[in-house]
Amino acid sequence: MKAIGIILAGGNNSRMQELSNKRAIAAMPVGGSYRSIDFALSNMSNSHIQTVAVLTQYSARSLNEHLSSSKWWDFGRKQGGLFVFNPTVTVDNSWWYRGTADAMYQNISFLKKRHEPYVIITSGDCVYKIDYNKVLEYHIEKKADITVVCKDMAPDVDVSRFGVVRMNEDSRIVEFEEKPMVSQSNTISTGIYIVRRRQLIEMLERSAEEGRWDFVTDILIRYKNMKRIYGYKMKEYWSNIATVESYYQTNMDFLKPEVRRYFFHDEPKIYSKVDDLPPAKYNAGSDVRNSLIASGCIVNSKVENSILFKKVFVGKNCVIKNSIILNDVYIGDNTHIENCIVESRDTLKANTYYCGDNGIKIVSENNERYVL
Template structure:
């Protein structure tokens, strides 16, 4: 079966504040050496999808540098491969993507010229592991026009930030509540669509020119009674970093503290691929103390690190203490400094003896901060 993968990676993600001032949310570093987009992209490749388009918009430089030619995901190929789909100025005036439907509509060429019969649409800032083969079979067995992936969310999620669905006994979606305060169900839509390509093209042609720019709100929901739209329940770990800094922090802490999450994300349903960098192994001196932490390659640790994630090339000097924190690539923590309950972005520098402690909320330092 031929499937085109589309990854939506152009959102501004204002909830992430300083972390996305200079990068797209899909390019946010995760778990020491990965980027958020690695998970969705690897899911597609592991499921046999060999043609993937990434729709970018805000701050795309870091994301494009990470993806490159797609070599690490085996997408540097003559047939299929990786396509970076950015906004552009055309004769008819297209430029900025106005929404998810408009973004796909402006890149209709990748749909028209492809040999694929189906389209899988996902997001670049969702952290989960899934082989989509069962989704394909489910879609056909239901005779569905569109299948939306859903999940029963527990109390660790703010349900008011998600769209929730009501289904009948056959899992057909009958009602949809878009981000309401107290929905009658906790079955949330995860922003992942599976749809016949020609149906998608027809829906976009009849909607976007008339001002409907959102794939869910303007294209699918107004036709909920006309189309066979089914829900496919996902049972595994799933988080959306776009929901905010606390959500981003929780994802990294879940990977540290929950063995089941680590095994699901990194050992089941194939590997998570990422861009390789030529760093030596991490170095731990005789003065170092590392407890329950991820320390990536190229790091040099002489101080104390507890319950933290350290990315490539970080330096923690003697007497420095790091606890419950995320320290991104190239950051230097000098002698005697203390960092607790904080996120330090790339290439920060904490001088000798400085104290950074988040009390009621996380402290976030943007890229190249010196303190």
């Protein structure tokens, strides 16, 4: 494909509360087996984009470990590959990334050394499948300067945390508001963009000269009347996990048969780093209904409408309902968990009760599992 990919995976926000204290949002576990960034990486690979750069920054250790080998997404080629860029102190620069445009500008040498005519920019905190080739064909057909992948959201969805767009009859974007308090449109930007590589370099250099660092505010919105910016509407499943509520709901969506089939079975596949773990084990007394149980789990009790990620141990006489249990959690006997997200590598002592009565409760106990 005649494009390179850039995945913006350095961000963090307070809306994820404790869940983002020790990891980037792009490294959040999703669907029992994946990390959030796997969806963007798999879409790049399935679209035959051979060269992809991931720009990381906040709490990047877990994310860097996940990206330590490119073979899982089939980027290990002589021509191209997977590149991971962290903020670097140089003679000319000692800043962390000050925004999405600045993140790309600090790595502008990567763009200048490539020969592909187009760049696909996406974020690492969304769950979706898309063929970037179709978006690029649309971009070329419209003779667009920038193409923004958009989606019509349901009327009951709060769009105030997204970029909201309005298009004319020809799908050209005439209005673009970033996180509006009140919006007359329910069409949002999914954070996926296509732009010509040389033009992107010019816009990034001009923004840097003017001390402007955000791609949406300082490039898309600022240039909307000067550049031909078009919207490409996607109709398939798409979700952003950048809040606790949306993260919980996205994982719960994987309990729906049609969503499971779409991501687990339908082509093209979503790929992830594989851990060598034994299959899940269900002992006498286990009762599992409408749940996802990942490899390495041991279940001794009742699990209902929940997702257990890898290496979770559930003790005897426990009840787990409508909850997400992240990786490597030990749950002691007689524990009740309902409407919760349990942080990874946690230990829940026996005879404890956790329930999110007024929303989703995040459980992070940090108990010592092994003592001398």
